[in-house]
Amino acid sequence: MNSIRRVVFIMVGLILIAAPxxxxxxxxALGSEPTTLDxxxxxxxxxxxxxxxxxxxxxxxxxxxxxxxxxxxxxxKLVDPRTWEVKLRPGIKFHNGELFNADAVVxxxxxxxxxGFKSEQISFFSTIKDAKxxxxxxxxxxTEGPDPILPGRLYWMKMVPPKHSKDPKFAxxxxxxxxxxxxxxxxxxxxxxxxxxxxxxAKPAIKKVTYRFVSDSGTRLAGLMAGEFDLITNLLxxxxxxxxxxxxxxxxxxxxxILNADGGPTKDVRVRQALNYAVDKKALAEGLFEGFAQxxxxxxxxxxxxxxxxxxxxxxYDPEKAKxxxxxxxxxxxxxxxIGTSGRWLKDREMVEAVAGxxxxxxxxxxxxxxxxxxxxxxxxxxxxxxxxxxxxxxxELMDADKSFSAYYKAxxxxxxxxxxxxxxxxxxxxxxxxxxxxxxxxxxxVKRAFDQAYFVWLLNIEDVYGLSKRLAWPGRVDAxxxxxxxxxx
Amino acid sequence: xxxxxxxxxLQGVVVILGVTVLVFVVTRLVGDPVKVMLPLEATAExxxxxxxQLGLDRPIGVQFIDFxxxxxxxxxxxxxxxxxxxxxxxxxxxxxxxxLASLGIGLAFILSIPLGIIAALRPGGATDRGTVFLxxxxxxxxxxxxxxxLIVVLALQLHWLPTSGIGTPAHIIMPTITxxxxxxxxxxxxxxxxxxxxxxxxxxxxxxxxxxxxxxxxGVHALRNAALPVVTLCxxxxxxxxxxxxxxxxxxFAWPGLGLTAMQAIERNDLILLQAIVFTVxxxxxxxxxxxxxxxxxxxxxLKLT
Numbered sequence: 001m002n003s004i005r006r007v008v009f010i011m012v013g014l015i016l017i018a019a020p021x022x023x024x025x026x027x028x029a030l031g032s033e034p035t036t037l038d039x040x041x042x043x044x045x046x047x048x049x050x051x052x053x054x055x056x057x058x059x060x061x062x063x064x065x066x067x068x069x070x071x072x073x074x075x076x077k078l079v080d081p082r083t084w085e086v087k088l089r090p091g092i093k094f095h096n097g098e099l100f101n102a103d104a105v106v107x108x109x110x111x112x113x114x115x116g117f118k119s120e121q122i123s124f125f126s127t128i129k130d131a132k133x134x135x136x137x138x139x140x141x142x143t144e145g146p147d148p149i150l151p152g153r154l155y156w157m158k159m160v161p162p163k164h165s166k167d168p169k170f171a172x173x174x175x176x177x178x179x180x181x182x183x184x185x186x187x188x189x190x191x192x193x194x195x196x197x198x199x200x201x202a203k204p205a206i207k208k209v210t211y212r213f214v215s216d217s218g219t220r221l222a223g224l225m226a227g228e229f230d231l232i233t234n235l236l237x238x239x240x241x242x243x244x245x246x247x248x249x250x251x252x253x254x255x256x257x258i259l260n261a262d263g264g265p266t267k268d269v270r271v272r273q274a275l276n277y278a279v280d281k282k283a284l285a286e287g288l289f290e291g292f293a294q295x296x297x298x299x300x301x302x303x304x305x306x307x308x309x310x311x312x313x314x315x316x317y318d319p320e321k322a323k324x325x326x327x328x329x330x331x332x333x334x335x336x337x338x339i340g341t342s343g344r345w346l347k348d349r350e351m352v353e354a355v356a357g358x359x360x361x362x363x364x365x366x367x368x369x370x371x372x373x374x375x376x377x378x379x380x381x382x383x384x385x386x387x388x389x390x391x392x393x394x395x396x397e398l399m400d401a402d403k404s405f406s407a408y409y410k411a412x413x414x415x416x417x418x419x420x421x422x423x424x425x426x427x428x429x430x431x432x433x434x435x436x437x438x439x440x441x442x443x444x445x446x447v448k449r450a451f452d453q454a455y456f457v458w459l460l461n462i463e464d465v466y467g468l469s470k471r472l473a474w475p476g477r478v479d480a481x482x483x484x485x486x487x488x489x490x
Numbered sequence: 491x492x493x494x495x496x497x498x499x500l501q502g503v504v505v506i507l508g509v510t511v512l513v514f515v516v517t518r519l520v521g522d523p524v525k526v527m528l529p530l531e532a533t534a535e536x537x538x539x540x541x542x543q544l545g546l547d548r549p550i551g552v553q554f555i556d557f558x559x560x561x562x563x564x565x566x567x568x569x570x571x572x573x574x575x576x577x578x579x580x581x582x583x584x585x586x587x588x589x590l591a592s593l594g595i596g597l598a599f600i601l602s603i604p605l606g607i608i609a610a611l612r613p614g615g616a617t618d619r620g621t622v623f624l625x626x627x628x629x630x631x632x633x634x635x636x637x638x639x640l641i642v643v644l645a646l647q648l649h650w651l652p653t654s655g656i657g658t659p660a661h662i663i664m665p666t667i668t669x670x671x672x673x674x675x676x677x678x679x680x681x682x683x684x685x686x687x688x689x690x691x692x693x694x695x696x697x698x699x700x701x702x703x704x705x706x707x708x709g710v711h712a713l714r715n716a717a718l719p720v721v722t723l724c725x726x727x728x729x730x731x732x733x734x735x736x737x738x739x740x741x742x743f744a745w746p747g748l749g750l751t752a753m754q755a756i757e758r759n760d761l762i763l764l765q766a767i768v769f770t771v772x773x774x775x776x777x778x779x780x781x782x783x784x785x786x787x788x789x790x791x792x793l794k795l796t
Contacts, residue, residue, distance in 0.1 A: 032754070033746070035572040042573075043529060118543045123532040171573075187582065188746025189656055214654050214744040215754075222641045223653040374521035374759065381525070381534075392530070407531035414534055 055176035065304035272454035307401025307443035502776035576766035587747035594669025606681020628675030637742035
């Protein structure tokens with residue numbers, strides 16, 4: 001009798017172990033393990049996925065991308081062109097009991113700015129010069145020059161507890177103010193977080209999250225289909241029909257071709273326009289991405305980004321017009337060097353080859369050269385000789401035109417292939433213009449200018465695709481953050 | 491005896507140093523970690539600044555002397571990607587890879603002996619042809635595909651095993667099989683051919699004539715003589731498992747060992763971590779080679795330690 005009972009106990013135990021996590025517990029499979037759980041040091045998707053739930057920022061965003069106050073009580077105010085004042089929400093504590101106040105903000109800002117700290121996130125904050133405490137719940141942040149996107153930058157800076165962040169073990173035991181608190185990190189295996197009982201905001205529905213790390217997309221898919229995972233990232237478009245639920249939402253990534261406006265056949269604006277007319281972007285979205293991508297709106301911006309110009313749309317697919325323009329420019333049959341890489345971005349090589357195919361169809365002779373990523377970067381960043389066309393996928397986490405435009409649109413930017421002084425001036429004035437209406441006007445102008453000059457072939461705006469278990473309900477977010485507090489188990 | 495090991499050890503040290511220096515030079519020629527670490531849109535000034543902070547802007551000679559000084563203390567510095575001492579990461583991951591490689595190659599070894607002998611008993615017979623055919627399949631199947639196939643059948647359809655990860659004994663079954671199969675295929679072929687050679691030797695006939703039992707002749711006398719190439723291959727398979735197969739198998743099964751780490755370090759141009767990994771694997775290779783020399787001499791006393 002006893003032994004039978006024991007067997008039954010063991011079997012029930014086994015079933016409990018084998019069953020997917022309980023009702024309000026979910027398992028999320030990420031592509032890579034966090035290298036650290038210090039939220040201020042790395043540019044690391046795995047780290048961000050976990051810490052976005054443990055830590056908070058002064059500014060937040062709604063799921064559709066609107067900037068709203070987070071730990072700040074209201075939107076920051078400009079007190080002079082270089083000083084932003086932020087009022088803080090009162091009575092908030094870190095999970096270890098430390099107070100969240102002006103000291104914590106000043107500490108967090110200075111920590112990330114410290115050159116000795118070697119933060120990889122520094123490029124988001126390089127305009128910040130100083131942070132000063134005014135009173136317990138007021139902070140002033142001083143920038144080098146006028147910086148209109150400081151509120152957007154604050155949405156990227158996680159607030160850390162002043163005392164605990166000095167602990168050498170801080171990177172393994174994160175403590176934030178967020179809706180979830182850290183429980184355990186079994187290196188190589190998982191990270192576990194659970195709902196923080198004293199959270200200042202709305203209580204989240206899901207009580208416990210286990211993050212698993214599976215780099216192979218096929219294995220991630222298998223885990224979702226076997227019921228081991230509730231949410232997987234970067235689901236390949238071709239698998240969306242196989243999974244219990246797939247959600248897709250317009251993301252932050254824009255594949256483009258950078259055209260050399262200063263030399264070669266692409267020096268002629270008519271040739272650059274022809275290269276745009278020649279490509280059937282809709283077919284790319286349908287054929288390569290199974291529809292999980294939108295045709296780019298003739299600009300390096302998604303509709304949710306600051307600076308998006310509603311008046312500008314895509315170049316239509318018109319191969320006849322392309323041929324006519326090429327003929328007019330005397331560039332029919334010209335050879336075009338196309339630089340790309342393989343395996344870095346979703347369908348990167350396929351896109352380059354498809355675009356080259358369209359160019360060939362209008363009578364050009366594209367020479368596709370696919371390089372290993374390091375060598376590819378040498379070409380992308382080469383300031384002396386620019387290839388006729390360089391493929392790149394631009395990602396813009398700040399959701400503001402400044403980052404992408406400074407890098408690709410502006411003459412002298414790390415990946416730009418034009419020397420248009422007017423365009424550079426528009427971007428520079430927008431960069432330091434703190435008046436929203438004027439700043440918008442500058443960007444509208446810049447978008448229009450680059451579009452008319454066809455400095456790029458704008459291809460697509462890629463959607464983020466997630467695989468979900470049957471029981472999970474989550475609409476997704478435009479900023480690609482996986483905020484568990486917005487998820488529910490059905 | 492002592493001189494033999496001294497000589498081997500010295501050779502080993504030269505190999506390890508050679509490999510380490512080679513990796514130092516090659517990784518620095520191939521890529522610039524800062525380009526990969528910072529977002530693409532980061533400005534050139536910021537990149538330069540970051541390079542300075544990481545000490546990668548110093549002349550390569552200075553970096554090399556620094557590197558050699560660290561090497562004497564087994565200190566490779568902090569991994570650029572993980573910001574932890576590179577050796578700590580390697581020592582954390584190595585046991586998992588050794589576990590997987592030992593189980594996989596151990597399984598292959600244990601299965602290969604009986605399979606190879608059975609095939610060798612009647613060369614050209616049905617069992618022999620069957621074994622050769624299956625070995626060829628085992629050799630031809632790509633490991634990543636085999637791994638995914640196992641996941642689909644054993645985890646997805648039958649629900650017997652978890653798809654990936656670590657934690658319970660059930661997690662290690664599929665990675666072990668995937669690791670073992672190509673090694674098994676090669677080992678079976680080698681056991682088979684050396685057994686066929688041995689069974690045709692005069693001494694085997696003598697043994698039978700003396701009236702020794704079949705099992706004693708085949709399983710002891712012939713097998714012992716046939717074992718030399720098998721042991722060689724086993725050592726070689728183990729090295730390949732640690733330094734090669736582990737990359738594929740660990741990626742497919744999300745097994746957080748050295749192979750997966752090496753793969754990620756390469757993707758991120760983490761020179762420091764790569765040096766530590768290659769150094770450690772080089773030591774392992776040298777050690778296994780020395781171990782194999784010892785094993786030879788234990789199996790075949792005719793070989794002298796010179």
